[in-house]
Structure formats: structure tokens, C-alpha cells
Amino acid sequence: MNSLSKNTQSKPRHVLLVDDDRHLLDSMGGWLAGDQGYVVSMAASIAEAMACVEAENFDLALVDLRLGAEDGMELIAKLKKHRPHLTTMLMTGYANIDTGVEAVQAGAFDLLTKPLIDDEILLAFDRALSQQQVIEENEKLKCQLEKRFGRNSIIGNDFRMQKTFDMVDNIADTKATVLITGESGTGKSMIARAIHQRSNRRKAPFVEVACGALPENLLESELFGHVKGAFTGAAGNKVGKFQQANGGTIFLDEIGTASPGLQVKLLRVLQELEFEQVGGAETFKVDTRIVLATNEDLSEAVADGRFRQDLYYRVNVINIELPSLRERSSDIPMLVQHFLKKVCDEENKQIEGFDRPALDAMQQYNWPGNVRELQNIVERAVLLGKGPQLSSPDLPSHIHAFASTQVAVAPRQGRQTLKEALEGPERQIILQCLQENNWNRNATADQLGVNRTTLYKKMKKLGLDEPSMLVSQ
Numbered sequence: 001m002n003s004l005s006k007n008t009q010s011k012p013r014h015v016l017l018v019d020d021d022r023h024l025l026d027s028m029g030g031w032l033a034g035d036q037g038y039v040v041s042m043a044a045s046i047a048e049a050m051a052c053v054e055a056e057n058f059d060l061a062l063v064d065l066r067l068g069a070e071d072g073m074e075l076i077a078k079l080k081k082h083r084p085h086l087t088t089m090l091m092t093g094y095a096n097i098d099t100g101v102e103a104v105q106a107g108a109f110d111l112l113t114k115p116l117i118d119d120e121i122l123l124a125f126d127r128a129l130s131q132q133q134v135i136e137e138n139e140k141l142k143c144q145l146e147k148r149f150g151r152n153s154i155i156g157n158d159f160r161m162q163k164t165f166d167m168v169d170n171i172a173d174t175k176a177t178v179l180i181t182g183e184s185g186t187g188k189s190m191i192a193r194a195i196h197q198r199s200n201r202r203k204a205p206f207v208e209v210a211c212g213a214l215p216e217n218l219l220e221s222e223l224f225g226h227v228k229g230a231f232t233g234a235a236g237n238k239v240g241k242f243q244q245a246n247g248g249t250i251f252l253d254e255i256g257t258a259s260p261g262l263q264v265k266l267l268r269v270l271q272e273l274e275f276e277q278v279g280g281a282e283t284f285k286v287d288t289r290i291v292l293a294t295n296e297d298l299s300e301a302v303a304d305g306r307f308r309q310d311l312y313y314r315v316n317v318i319n320i321e322l323p324s325l326r327e328r329s330s331d332i333p334m335l336v337q338h339f340l341k342k343v344c345d346e347e348n349k350q351i352e353g354f355d356r357p358a359l360d361a362m363q364q365y366n367w368p369g370n371v372r373e374l375q376n377i378v379e380r381a382v383l384l385g386k387g388p389q390l391s392s393p394d395l396p397s398h399i400h401a402f403a404s405t406q407v408a409v410a411p412r413q414g415r416q417t418l419k420e421a422l423e424g425p426e427r428q429i430i431l432q433c434l435q436e437n438n439w440n441r442n443a444t445a446d447q448l449g450v451n452r453t454t455l456y457k458k459m460k461k462l463g464l465d466e467p468s469m470l471v472s473q
Helices: 022-034 046-055 072-082 097-106 118-149 159-171 188-198 216-224 260-272 298-303 309-315 325-347 356-364 370-384 397-407 418-436 441-448 452-461
Strands: 014-018 039-043 060-064 087-092 110-113 178-181 206-210 249-253 274-276 283-285 289-294 318-321
Touching: 014 022, 014 046, 022 039, 039 046, 046 060, 046 072, 060 072, 060 118, 072 087, 072 097, 087 097, 087 118, 097 110, 110 118, 159 188, 159 318, 159 325, 178 188, 188 206, 188 249, 188 289, 206 216, 216 260, 260 274, 260 309, 298 309, 325 356, 325 370, 356 397, 356 418, 418 441, 418 452, 441 452
Parallel strands: 014 039, 014 060, 060 087, 087 110, 178 289, 178 318, 206 249, 249 289
Antiparallel strands: 274 283
């Protein structure tokens, strides 16, 4: 038989043929299996077909409309109900428009008419398998997105992070504008994606724009699109990010860098979800959830005249403030283990972890680059480390150098009193106990043999009561 293309999948596709004509089954099955590389199973009735799908997994099912006294439509409906991911097709010698409509309503992907032509069968199979591959890839992508950006992918037991998680869950399905604030590297983009993935917009696009990475004229075109000839180099029409995110979420990072002119246009979009393309007169309206982020203090930018006050009030409807890593140092061991496993899996390396002194050094470091910096440090240590367990020498020198300065007493003019000289070691002992007890002050007070009030006073005196040092109890 003449063939259009062979089944060249790395894994042979499994086809179920259902027809009460045994001669046709044998002929088609032999051709698909022998010449085209498919794995073929055959059935002559609904009962036989259902027994096959119970016993094996199929990629395609080709079903005859008339199965003796039985109706192929009934089998299509059963397969749709019990095996929803199985692509089914109907074949008949009595096709009309009504038959085609009924077949699609029953769940069939396609309708083939007898006598069957080889090339038509192969084309139909190719279309069905291509669509199936797209669906499978989309499902894998969704799983990857959920794994990478979903609520459970964000690491942290600190009470600030727990509050952030709760807020993400509470606001995900609202339309309210969200402003995410925090230092660089704290994970603002990940929180924005988590909001999208937890929302009822998760199947629509998530579009991210780094506002600080583009000059003003290009940023406006990037956001709103432009028409042909709007400016030099605009050779054709361009669809902007707001239109691309229609039905989904747009994330505008580094919003504090927006120019005064762009701020005016953003205010209108936030209020009315309407805009015109650069150089165009047509007004576009979109249904887009807007999430913004900045590492700047926008209230200061307003006071300095760099950011519009009305825009500030409009973007600051819901504010999620992400803590710096130094404010949640108790999460560092958990984050280190997460990044360690990730790098070891990617690089196929066997490393047990970091020893206690290395973890202590990382917990005492101030992490100006936050979680992003920690991830880079862990990756570096894994790639350059020699032994099965990583230690302080595997960390950059500035990490353990900083840690050592935390236990040293700062130099001063003149002699120290005994009380002043003892403050350094006392601070280190209290800090170490706090870390061992995951910053639980009750447990720390018990371990040190002091009451809780005394511990509070010492923490305050020794600089351990700052917001950056506190965690939930």
C-alpha cells in the first residue's frame, strides 16, 4: 500500500481499531503495524474495545459507526468518559453533515469516510498525534510552572513569608492591582508568577516586562504596541505586552523607573484598562490583571517628585512587602538545601551538604543580594567543592570574613571596661542559642538559664532585637 509517512515516534504509538468487519481489521491492522510502525490492537464490539482499553494504554482509537447491531457513537462516548485523554476518530460509509456534528459532540477528533484511503488515514493520524503532543507538552509545561512558580515552590518558614503565602492565596482570584516591594533578589518575580498560577487566569498568558531595561520610547512601544511608521524603524504594526496578556496577568518590574510621560499612560491603563498604540488612534481595551514591583521606596519618590502621587495611590491597592534574607536568616538552611539539591541534580554531583560552621557563617552574613546571591553562592560551592561535604573554605572569603567580624569587639579609644569586653562573647553565645532554637526565645531563655524578660533586655542591648533578627515563635 502507498504510504504518506511512517510512525517515526521514538516510542511506537498504540492504535485501537474497532470494526465488525474482520477482513477490514486484518487488512488495516497489518498495514499499520507492518508498514507504518504502529502497535495495533483490534476489537469487533463495544465490549471487546472496552476490555482492550482497560488492559492497555492507547494513543488513538479508530471506531466504525456501525458495529453490527451496536452504535459506534456509544463507544466514542464511553471512551470519552472513561479515557478522556484518548484521541478517538470515527469511520463510516454513511457520512453526512449531521453525522459529523454528532461525532464531534460525542467526543470524536475526526470523521473518516469509507472507502478509506491510505494517505487520508495517515494525515488524520498525524493531525491527531500532533494535537496530542501539543496537549501533552502544555500539561508538562503547566506542571513545570506550578513546580517552579507555584505556592509550594517558594521556600520559607519565617512568619513573614507565611503571611506572604496567605496573602497570595487570598488575593489570587481578585482583579485588584498588586504592588510587590522588596530589595533586589528577594523573589518579587516569583511571587508575581505565584499569584498568576494560583488565580483563575492561570491558563492565560503571564507576561513579564522589565521596565528598567528599556529606554522610554522603546518601553512605551513594548507595552502598548505601535503602528507602522510610528517612528523610525517601525516597519510594521506591533502588538504590545498589554494585548499579549489579555485575559491573563502582566507583571511590570522596576516600575519606579517609569518616566513621567509613561506614568500618565500607565495611570489611564490602571484606571480604565484602555490605551492607544504608539502612533495609532484606535483605542484598545483589555482584561488584564496588573502586578507591579519595585525595590524603591515609592513614597520617597513621590515626595521627591519622581513618581506621580495619583499613580502611587493607584498601584498601591494591595502591597506585598517581601522581607530581605537577613530578616529571615532562620530560612537559610532550608534554602541552602533546596538550591544544593537543585544544582546536584542538574550537574549529577553527590554532595551531602554544608557543615555546621559553613551554615553558621551563611546565617550571620548580611546578604545584600538576598536569595539570588545565596543561590549563586551555593551553586559556586557545589561546582568548585572537592569533598562530599562542603565547609567554610568552599564559601567566598567575604562570607566567613563577615561572620568573624560579628564576634569581634569593635575597636575604641582608650581601655574597655570588663563589662564592655564581655559583651562580644555574650552576644555570640546568645546568637548561637537563638539559631540552635530556630529563634524561639522561650527555648533560648530556658537553655541559657535566664528568664524571658532578661533575655529580651540582653537582646535589645546587644542589637539582637532589630526587626531583621526577629522570627515567629
